[in-house]
Amino acid sequence: MDEEIEIPPFFLCPISLEIMKDPVIVSTGITYDRDSIEKWLFSGKKNSCPVTKQDITDADLTPNHTLRRLIQSWCTLNASYGVERIPTPRPPICKAEIEKLIKDSASSHQNQAKCLKRLRQIMSENATNKRCLEAAGVP
Structure with a gap:
């Protein structure tokens, strides 16, 4: 990329600070990239929201389809700047x-x-x- 492109801040995961590939919402209402929040919750044995510090009572992660589509559209619109489109993730096994x-x-x-x-x-x-x-x- 020759020109610096500004990434909308709400496209960035609060944990990794990278563009979310598979945004999911936790029970506190905050959206994270699935991989980052799963590592936070399952690997670190933590059960609190990194942003709000509230307990995450339900470990079910709800896909944020609207945000994912917005990110994908933004990527497509900025392809000329070298931004690659984020593929639609496969849903995890239940x-x-x-x-x-x-x-x-x-x-x-x-x-x-x-x-x-x-x-x-x-x-x-x-x-x-x-x-x-x-x-x-x-x-």
Whole structure:
């Protein structure tokens, strides 16, 4: 980029200070990049909002689709300055899907191999899925 481009401040994650790729809202109403807030909550064993210092009572992260679309539009509009468009993230696996795969794996040897292969694939897709599987007790 030859010319400095000003990034709207609300596109930046309060933790990483980088443009959010997968913005999510926590129970306190603050939006973070999914990867940053998950590392904050799960790796650091912290359960407070980095901005408000309030306890995060519900670890469910709600995708902020509107902000993600705004960021993607801004990236597209600024492509001539070397800004790359942020791809739409794949949704992380849900606990119910993990439980179903584990339950299905117990029904037969053939299903077990198929389910284990699917679990391995899910784990390799992204760090969020890996953390979800580990939290569910999948080694």
